[in-house]
Amino acid sequence: MRNPGAESLTGAEILVRCLHEENVEYVFGYPGGAVLYIYDELFKQDKVKHVLVRHEQGAAHAADGYSRASNKIGVCLVTSGPGVTNAVTGIATAYMDSIPMVVITGQVPTHAIGLDAFQEVDAVGITRPCVKHNILVKDVRDLAPSIKKAFHIARTGRPGPVLVDVPKDVTAASCAFEYPETLRLRSYNPAGKGHPGQIKKAAQMLLGAKCPMVYSGGGVILSDAAPQLTRLVRMLGFPCTNTLMGLGGYPATDPQFLGMLGMHGTYEANMAMQHCDVLLAVGARFDDRVIGNPAHFGEVPRKIIHIDIDPSSISKRVRVDVPIVGDVREVLDDLIKMLEASRDKPDPKALKAWWERIGQWRSKDCLRYDHVSKIIKPQAVVERLWEVTKGDAIVTSDVGQHQMWVAQLYKFDKPRRWINSGGLGTMGFGLPAAMGAQFANPGSTVVCVTGEASFQMCIQELSTCRQYHLPLKIVCLNNRYMGMVRQWQEFFHGNRYSESYLDALPDFVKLVESYGHVGMRIEKPADIEPALKEAFSRKDQLVFMDFITDQTENVFPMVPGGKGISEMILAEEL
């Protein structure tokens, strides 16, 4: 025994004490047989507040949204068997976007594991491919160290969800409790500072660039490096683009910002990406939705500097010239220092010519849409939303066209304001993620922009919102179609809208009213702004705005799958 004076506690007591030690504010969860002892201990204290969701997927998304909106670790607690399998979608969502989260799952008693017991599922087996790490705790003495390890692994390095599977008998057994103060893992040493030699090379390469480009992703948000990125881009005078996950990493209203890049990125961002001679990639991973076909991308010679904490993200899809493994914020700090100390400055003439070229691409005005339509254009709703919220709301989204329109048109100036499922593309994410974001930021305006299809995937959480009086504002762009599926069917499947029309939709206004919320239906363009203003004036109520939008509207520009980043379809070409 390390400390003979340590008090003896049950596993359930230890678990709750560990959450206290980690300063956990909220646990998003749903009780069940295997976690009854834990719930009993939660009942006896009030330091950790439990949020009762209506489906375990909601618990995982809410913990995820809480984490994204706060940079604190989201915690969720579910029971064994179906509790775990329901949470898997949420865990995979967090994993794909590198979100730090701790998932505690109940398990059948150790003596019943492997015997096909009631509500038994191999939780660590089922989640192994979609967690950063997972641990099955077979002995109560391993519980506190395992929880400590879970929080440590979740938050350090490239973050991610960690699952701790706790059998019921472990929560009932007792042992001396002591929360380990330090943790030594010989097999886990995440990178910190970048290699100074590499950073120096990067600085020289940047200063020698004629047509430079800065491309940043979710890593900037995760390491809280937005101020560093902004400073660097401004001091160099370079153009900057953000990925879907990186929005808010650089202020979108700044003239040096070219908009989002990628499959639905702006013309100027994609063209500058393709034609730059030096590319600085920061906390981004060159994925298929960002650079399209890597062979096409490689046709233009350019030097690439890549800063990432995860060595496996470097040279995975695109070979880079100067890899820098390290925490984005620390590397950017060092890079800024080095550039400040240098007597060289970027070539102003070359930069001026480059900006002129970019200006020509910009003049395409690739995001424009029909402003005189008599039917509500979804883009208009997003633009009015930006105005009414003064661009300062926390906005979550589901997945599809509405997500892309928000990414294109809601100009995020600050990090952790844009919360969406980028990697996994999980429909149903928006509402529970907004709940988590609201818990993390009680006084802030939290908006969920959704579609009528996505919203129905986690609609049960309206009940949770009622229970905890969450004054979310829900903007539903209702076109009666799975819009993005419809768009692909129009472009690539001969207008055969196979199963993408949503018949038999509910009356959303009545539906949200039955949950005790406020519902509004908006059908005319002139009513968009007044409706939004009214909704946002209802500070203490959840308001659901059902905007009936143009069914045929598509998201432009678009890089078709397998094409190069500069091979965009633009609105005018149709």
Added chain:
Amino acid sequence: MRHIISILLENESGALSRVSGLFSARGYNIESLTVAPTEDPSMSRMTIVTSGSDDVIEQITKQLNKLIEVVKVVDLSEAAHIERELMLIKVRATGKDREEMKRVADIFRGRILDVTEGTYTIELTGTGSKLDAFIKAIEASAILETVRTGACGISRGERILRV
């Protein structure tokens, strides 16, 4: 190209499936995989024989290093190394073939571990290609059963893989 990758990892339940799951999930080849605890029982040493382009091998080593339980990864094929595999083979050995089988086993420095009236069970060690050569050298119809460990490997000279 064929690579032989050595891994030191925590001797914990689930560690093996993390490694094998990584290979199947990311579509990497496994030609063979062998694992056992080291002189320090808290640590296991694994040898994986795989193949792929340089880019793929680079990703394999990076992805392996990312696994929390993996302590160290080395691509043995980057430098001089020794590689051995063990095979147990049960063959039919009757009549005039009985003597011939023993002779071939001797040539390959095999050891006969078990004998019945009609069979030999032979132990052979060597590189995979040597074991293949033995199988080729004897009559195919004489082979009753083979079991192979897969390769394990170690660097030549002063290079060592330890914590």
